[in-house]
Amino acid sequence: MITLVKRPAPSRLWAWSTPLLAVLATMIAGGVLFALLGKNPFEAIRTIFWDPLFGPNAAYFRGQLLVKAGPLILIASGLAVGFRAGVWNIGAEGQYVIGAICGASVALAAYPAESGLLFPAMVLAAAIGGWAWGMIPAVLKNRFGVSEILVSLMLVYVAENLLAYMAFGPLKNPQGFGFPGSRNLQQYPAAHNPELIAGTGMHWGVVAALLAVAGAYVLMHRHIAGFRIRVAGEAPRAARFSGVVPARLVAFCLGLSGTPAGLAGLFEVAGPAGQITDSFNAGYGFTAIIVAFLGRLHPIGILLAGLLMALTYIGGDMAQLMLQLPAAAIQVFQGMLLFFLLGFDFLTNYSIRIRGALA
Amino acid sequence: MIIGGIDIIALVATLMAASTPVLLAATGELVAEKSGVLNLGVEGMMIMGAVGGFAAAVSTGSPVLGFAAGAVAGAVLALLFAFLTQVLLSNQVATGLALTLFGLGLSALIGKGFEGIRPPPTAKVPFGPLAEIPGLGRILFSHDWMVYFSLLLVAATWAFLRHSRAGLILRAVGESHDAAHALGYRVVAVRIGALAFGGALAGLGGAYLSLVRVPQWTEGMTAGAGWIALAIVVFASWRAERVLLGAYLFGGITAAQLQLQAAGYAIPVHLLSMAPFVVTIVALVLITALHRQGSQAAPASLGRAFHASS
Numbered sequence: 030m031i032t033l034v035k036r037p038a039p040s041r042l043w044a045w046s047t048p049l050l051a052v053l054a055t056m057i058a059g060g061v062l063f064a065l066l067g068k069n070p071f072e073a074i075r076t077i078f079w080d081p082l083f084g085p086n087a088a089y090f091r092g093q094l095l096v097k098a099g100p101l102i103l104i105a106s107g108l109a110v111g112f113r114a115g116v117w118n119i120g121a122e123g124q125y126v127i128g129a130i131c132g133a134s135v136a137l138a139a140y141p142a143e144s145g146l147l148f149p150a151m152v153l154a155a156a157i158g159g160w161a162w163g164m165i166p167a168v169l170k171n172r173f174g175v176s177e178i179l180v181s182l183m184l185v186y187v188a189e190n191l192l193a194y195m196a197f198g199p200l201k202n203p204q205g206f207g208f209p210g211s212r213n214l215q216q217y218p219a220a221h222n223p224e225l226i227a228g229t230g231m232h233w234g235v236v237a238a239l240l241a242v243a244g245a246y247v248l249m250h251r252h253i254a255g256f257r258i259r260v261a262g263e264a265p266r267a268a269r270f271s272g273v274v275p276a277r278l279v280a281f282c283l284g285l286s287g288t289p290a291g292l293a294g295l296f297e298v299a300g301p302a303g304q305i306t307d308s309f310n311a312g313y314g315f316t317a318i319i320v321a322f323l324g325r326l327h328p329i330g331i332l333l334a335g336l337l338m339a340l341t342y343i344g345g346d347m348a349q350l351m352l353q354l355p356a357a358a359i360q361v362f363q364g365m366l367l368f369f370l371l372g373f374d375f376l377t378n379y380s381i382r383i384r385g386a387l388a
Numbered sequence: 389m390i391i392g393g394i395d396i397i398a399l400v401a402t403l404m405a406a407s408t409p410v411l412l413a414a415t416g417e418l419v420a421e422k423s424g425v426l427n428l429g430v431e432g433m434m435i436m437g438a439v440g441g442f443a444a445a446v447s448t449g450s451p452v453l454g455f456a457a458g459a460v461a462g463a464v465l466a467l468l469f470a471f472l473t474q475v476l477l478s479n480q481v482a483t484g485l486a487l488t489l490f491g492l493g494l495s496a497l498i499g500k501g502f503e504g505i506r507p508p509p510t511a512k513v514p515f516g517p518l519a520e521i522p523g524l525g526r527i528l529f530s531h532d533w534m535v536y537f538s539l540l541l542v543a544a545t546w547a548f549l550r551h552s553r554a555g556l557i558l559r560a561v562g563e564s565h566d567a568a569h570a571l572g573y574r575v576v577a578v579r580i581g582a583l584a585f586g587g588a589l590a591g592l593g594g595a596y597l598s599l600v601r602v603p604q605w606t607e608g609m610t611a612g613a614g615w616i617a618l619a620i621v622v623f624a625s626w627r628a629e630r631v632l633l634g635a636y637l638f639g640g641i642t643a644a645q646l647q648l649q650a651a652g653y654a655i656p657v658h659l660l661s662m663a664p665f666v667v668t669i670v671a672l673v674l675i676t677a678l679h680r681q682g683s684q685a686a687p688a689s690l691g692r693a694f695h696a697s698s
Contacts, residue, residue, distance in 0.1 A: 033695070119485060179615065179672065184665075186611075194656050197658065357607075364486060364490030
């Protein structure tokens with residue numbers, strides 16, 4: 030009989046090889062899925078993972094890679110800190126939307142401003158918006174003991190409805206001929222988040238993502254606060270004895286994950302998306318959860334995982350165009366990746382013994 | 389009876405039907421959580437039930453087979469969750485989320501060919517003269533059989549948890565898996581069974597949405613109902629009879645919100661659609677504030693992985 034035996038300490042080897050194993054397994058299972066949909070699995074996998082990087086139009090797609098990876102990495106870096114502490118903010122999508130609304134509102138209220146201070150003001154507004162939206166579940170958890178999981182998730186639906194309300198109501202473009210959606214910030218120089226180096230896809234959001242990775246690394250691996258956060262996640266009682274105040278930890282983690290999510294929303298709406306519409310949010314807040322786990326909640330891992338996940342977005346778009354693969358297929362693909370990842374994770378903490386040989 | 393442009397009888401009559409999907413899903417989740425497992429994948433299981441039930445009903449022409457297929461689809465997804473969390477001991481929160489993301493994607497993929505079709509109608513229960521009672525007849529006796537079946541399921545779940553030996557074992561596993569294991573109960577088997585039941589009920593709730601409530605298939609049509617179901621379990625302090633209350637309260641808000649939209653008040657539609665979620669948060673806060681010792685209501689082993697060391 031096969032049994033699992035708990036390892037005395039998590040295996041470092043497996044900790045870093047399970048993500049690769051999961052990606053491989055997802056490619057195989059995804060290939061089967063694509064074959065079931067009547068597509069050539071090898072062609073589909075090549076279209077998703079190879080062509081955007083090295084195919085005929087790769088120059089364009091490589092730029093898109095950073096555009097998609099930026100928000101994912103920025104959000105996931107914040108989420109990972111909370112997940113390490115056992116604080117489950119699964120409402121990053123809502124914080125992202127609120128950040129975008131706050132930032133864009135500042136820009137639209139000042140229209141047509143030309144000041145160089147406008148963009149920093151938008152960034153500040155978005156940071157505060159994302160932080161505040163994250164603090165709602167934190168306060169409710171600390172004051173009343175309500176699960177932050179449920180509240181943060183409910184607030185995503187509240188934020189999405191607020192976004193639709195804004196797009197059809199207060200933020201609607203007065204010169205938009207009655208169409209829903211705000212003014213396009215790409216045609217509003219003071220508010221635009223432009224490509225910093227032509228052809229790379231590098232915008233301020235990507236810069237912020239890289240800073241977030243560096244910041245998260247210092248916090249989690251070079252600072253006492255990070256140590257305390259990790260202890261709180263793995264041994265809450267021990268953490269309490271060493272002076273960690275649970276309420277402060279909850280507020281810290283939710284604020285720390287809400288702020289970058291709000292910033293990611295702003296950089297997206299002022300840059301690649303351009304305007305507030307009822308569907309401008311593309312689910313980055315949820316995909317970032319996969320990115321955080323794929324990167325093993327480690328900043329460097331998240332950087333790599335974000336790039337990989339961005340690749341599946343771009344490759345998915347390409348496969349949709351070239352092979353008529355349904356858009357939902359890529360969503361299934363990403364879901365499978367998280368499944369395999371969590372499934373294989375047992376190899377890190379447990380070793381497999383085949384009993385019967387001994388007994 | 390019309391108050392402020394809203395037909396009160398019609399409102400109360402739609403309440404029962406509007407509550408049925410979340411009632412089913414919340415009852416299923418209650419059983420799973422009573423066994424000590426937190427399955428955050430309710431939304432994913434519901435939507436798989438919605439698409440599976442819809443596809444089966446349309447292709448066979450039988451709504452009964454549709455509901456059965458919806459339940460099976462939900463249960464299959466729940467078994468996947470059970471395998472990952474109970475056998476491979478993965479993190480329950482993360483795995484539940486994965487279940488939701490996966491279910492939303494897969495359902496969209498399966499449902500592609502079923503958009504814009506009307507499902508076969510689900511039969512109403514013929515109550516004869518009872519349905520003719522003014523007011524009351526329309527409120528209580530004008531529904532399809534699934535509404536009454538869901539009430540029966542809640543009653544059965546209540547009786548099972550409260551008054552049966554198997555229910556006692558299930559609760560014991562949820563309260564202290566180590567003690568239950570020491571007594572010789574098979575913790576993992578009990579939990580897998582509870583999860584499958586929870587998945588089947590979530591799938592049934594999803595199928596009710598696509599076959600009766602809407603009735604058609606659209607991508608992402610559960611629109612948060614699964615999360616509301618999870619909140620209702622907390623709101624109900626893990627008691628079956630209160631799940632009924634919570635689900636009807638929520639159904640009432642949804643129905644009232646839709647009636648307000650229809651009545652043409654000058655409140656923007658999107659702010660009204662927000663209401664169920666805001667009210668759910670407020671309800672959660674109130675209920676946990678009322679039980680200051682609140683967490684005692686939750687099964688003690690909820691969300692903790694069980695690994696028999698010997």
